[in-house]
Amino acid sequence: MATLPTAVKIVEVGPRDGLQNEKEFVPTAVKVELIDRLSKAGFPNIEAASFVSPKWVPQMADGAEVMTGIARREGAIYSVLTPNLRGFEGALAASADEIVIFGAASEAFSQKNINCSIAESIDRFAPVAEAAKAAGVRIRGSVSCAFGCPYQGEVPVASVVDVVQRFAALGCDEIDIADTIGVGTAKRVHEVFEAVTKVFPRERLSGHFHDTYGQALANIYAALEEGIEIFHASVAGLGGCPYAKGATGNVATEDVLYLMNGLGIRTGIDLDQVVEAGDFISKAIGRANVSRAGKALLAKKQSAAASA
Amino acid sequence: MATLPTAVKIVEVGPRDGLQNEKEFVPTAVKVELIDRLSKAGFPNIEAASFVSPKWVPQMADGAEVMTGIARREGAIYSVLTPNLRGFEGALAASADEIVIFGAASEAFSQKNINCSIAESIDRFAPVAEAAKAAGVRIRGSVSCAFGCPYQGEVPVASVVDVVQRFAALGCDEIDIADTIGVGTAKRVHEVFEAVTKVFPRERLSGHFHDTYGQALANIYAALEEGIEIFHASVAGLGGCPYAKGATGNVATEDVLYLMNGLGIRTGIDLDQVVEAGDFISKAIGRANVSRAGKALLAKKQSAAASA
Numbered sequence: 001m002a003t004l005p006t007a008v009k010i011v012e013v014g015p016r017d018g019l020q021n022e023k024e025f026v027p028t029a030v031k032v033e034l035i036d037r038l039s040k041a042g043f044p045n046i047e048a049a050s051f052v053s054p055k056w057v058p059q060m061a062d063g064a065e066v067m068t069g070i071a072r073r074e075g076a077i078y079s080v081l082t083p084n085l086r087g088f089e090g091a092l093a094a095s096a097d098e099i100v101i102f103g104a105a106s107e108a109f110s111q112k113n114i115n116c117s118i119a120e121s122i123d124r125f126a127p128v129a130e131a132a133k134a135a136g137v138r139i140r141g142s143v144s145c146a147f148g149c150p151y152q153g154e155v156p157v158a159s160v161v162d163v164v165q166r167f168a169a170l171g172c173d174e175i176d177i178a179d180t181i182g183v184g185t186a187k188r189v190h191e192v193f194e195a196v197t198k199v200f201p202r203e204r205l206s207g208h209f210h211d212t213y214g215q216a217l218a219n220i221y222a223a224l225e226e227g228i229e230i231f232h233a234s235v236a237g238l239g240g241c242p243y244a245k246g247a248t249g250n251v252a253t254e255d256v257l258y259l260m261n262g263l264g265i266r267t268g269i270d271l272d273q274v275v276e277a278g279d280f281i282s283k284a285i286g287r288a289n290v291s292r293a294g295k296a297l298l299a300k301k302q303s304a305a306a307s308a
Numbered sequence: 309m310a311t312l313p314t315a316v317k318i319v320e321v322g323p324r325d326g327l328q329n330e331k332e333f334v335p336t337a338v339k340v341e342l343i344d345r346l347s348k349a350g351f352p353n354i355e356a357a358s359f360v361s362p363k364w365v366p367q368m369a370d371g372a373e374v375m376t377g378i379a380r381r382e383g384a385i386y387s388v389l390t391p392n393l394r395g396f397e398g399a400l401a402a403s404a405d406e407i408v409i410f411g412a413a414s415e416a417f418s419q420k421n422i423n424c425s426i427a428e429s430i431d432r433f434a435p436v437a438e439a440a441k442a443a444g445v446r447i448r449g450s451v452s453c454a455f456g457c458p459y460q461g462e463v464p465v466a467s468v469v470d471v472v473q474r475f476a477a478l479g480c481d482e483i484d485i486a487d488t489i490g491v492g493t494a495k496r497v498h499e500v501f502e503a504v505t506k507v508f509p510r511e512r513l514s515g516h517f518h519d520t521y522g523q524a525l526a527n528i529y530a531a532l533e534e535g536i537e538i539f540h541a542s543v544a545g546l547g548g549c550p551y552a553k554g555a556t557g558n559v560a561t562e563d564v565l566y567l568m569n570g571l572g573i574r575t576g577i578d579l580d581q582v583v584e585a586g587d588f589i590s591k592a593i594g595r596a597n598v599s600r601a602g603k604a605l606l607a608k609k610q611s612a613a614a615s616a
Contacts, residue, residue: 001498001533002310182604185570186529190309211522214563214600215570218525221494225309244607248600255522262493262523292522292556296490299552 002225007266009230016047018238028062030284032069039073041273050081051090067094088128098138101125105159106149122166129170141167142176147184150243157195182212186222193226206230212241216251236278237290252291310533315574317538324355326546336370338592340377347381349581356386359395375402396436406446409433413467414457430474437478449475450484455492458551465503490520494530501534514538520549524559544586545598560599
C-alpha cells in the first residue's frame, strides 16, 4: 500500500461552484447560513462567492452581501471567483482572502466558452494576478477539463502541464486540477498528477473531481497515492453536470470526509456537522441530497431517533 | 502506481441480490429478459436466482421458472443461492452451474439473523457442499459483514480470515469478501485482502462492495491494487440497503465497468448494452436508476438523439 498524506485540506466549494448551477435564486440569508454552518464544521477554506457580472451568473449577484453577512472563522480562507479586474475590485472590497482565476486545458472548450485560445484566456488574468499580488491576496488558478472535454474529448496531459505552468508564471499560490465533466479514471489521475507535480509543488496542487461517472472517490484515492493534499468537495453534492442533464456533478463532501476518516487522514472537519449542513441546504433549496454518506448517516440518525 | 490485473471477472448480481430487495413481485418474464440482456452483454457469471423458501423471500419464489426461461450463453456461469439441501436439490434440478452458500464474519449478525454461531452456520452447509461436489457443481462461499456489522460495528480481520478458512475447508471454488453495509474504506480493504490472500488463492477471491457511503469504487481500486480479479456488481445499482432506508446498496455495474475501461482492464462486457439493460429494468420496476455512469451515458445518448 502506498504511503498516503497524514492530513489534507478539504476546500468546500458548494456555496459557489455548487449553488451556481441552481436555476432559482437562493436567498442571500440561506447562502450565509450555509457558509456559517460550514465554517463552524471546521473547513479551512470555503469558496464563498463569485464576483462576476450578474448578467452571466444571476445566482451569484449577491456576492458582496454574502461576504459581508458571513461570520468568518479565524484562520479560514474565504475564496471568491474573479473573472476580471472589476471582479477583483469587488473581491478586494469584500476582503476576500483568496481569488480564483480559471482556464481550460482544452482548446475546444476555451474557444467555445470564451471565444479565445487557452493562452489568451490566461494572459487576460495577468492584470488581476498583478493586482492581487500587490494587495497581498492569495491567488488560486483552476485548470478545467483536465481529464476530458465535452467538445474535444481527449485532453493531452501536456495541455494540463502547459496551463499549470502559465498559472505558475502568474504567481498562483495554489492550482486546481479539475475534472469538470467527471470522465477521468484512476490511471489517468496518476498520469496527470505525476506530470504536473514535476512543474509545480505537490503541496500546492489540488484535485477537483466530479462524480458524474461515479469515479470521484477512486480518483481522490489515486491522487492521495500521488501525494496530493488538497481536495475540493461540495456539501450534499450541490451542483449538477451542465453537460449531462440529471447526472451528478461535484463530489459530495460527506463522501470525501468518510473516506479520509476511514484512511485515518486528518481534515479538522466535523463530519456530523457537515451532514447537518447538507441536510439544511438540500431542504432549503428543495433539491435531493446526492451525498451517499450523507443520506446513509441521516437515515441512521432518523432510525435512532425513531427507536429512542 | 501499483501493477493492476490486466483482466477481471465481473459477476452480475442484480437479478438475485438486487431484485431480492424489491417489495413488489417482479414478473418472471421481466427477470428472464433482464438476465438474457445481461448474458448478451457478455457477463461471464450471473447470479440468477435463489432456491430459498418462498416464505422467507417471496420475490425469489420463481427461481426454477427463471432458470428454465433464460437463454444461457455458452461458457457463462449461472449461479443460484442455496441455503440448505432442499435448495440445492432445486438448484441441481434447474442445472445451476454454481451454488452460493453464505456466512457472516460477525458473530452478532449471525446470532441476530439466523440464531446460531458463525461456526454452526457454516457447518450446516457441509451436506450441501458435499452434494455439490458429488454432482460436480461449483461452490461459492460468501462472507458477509466482512468490513463492519450493523449490530456489532467493528469486525476483526481475524474473523474474516476464519470464515474464509471454514469455506475453504468445505471445498469452495470461490469466496466473496462482502461489505454488506458499505462501511469499509480503502485502507481496510488493503488490510482484509492482504490477510485473506494468505489463506486462500488470490485469483479465487472476489470483492463484493456496497456504495452506501460512496466508497465502493475506491474500495474496488484498492482491491485491484491487492491483485483481486473478481468483482460483484449490480446493474443500475439494483438493491438498496436494508439497514439505512433510502441509502444506496450494491455498487452499480455501469460505474465498475467505466472504471475498468478507464484502467484498460479487460472485462469482455459491452458497457453500452449494460446501460441499456439498466434502463430497461429501472423502467420495468419503476425504480430510479442509481448508477452514476448509467445516468450520465443515458443523458448523453438522449441529447445526441435530440440533436440528430
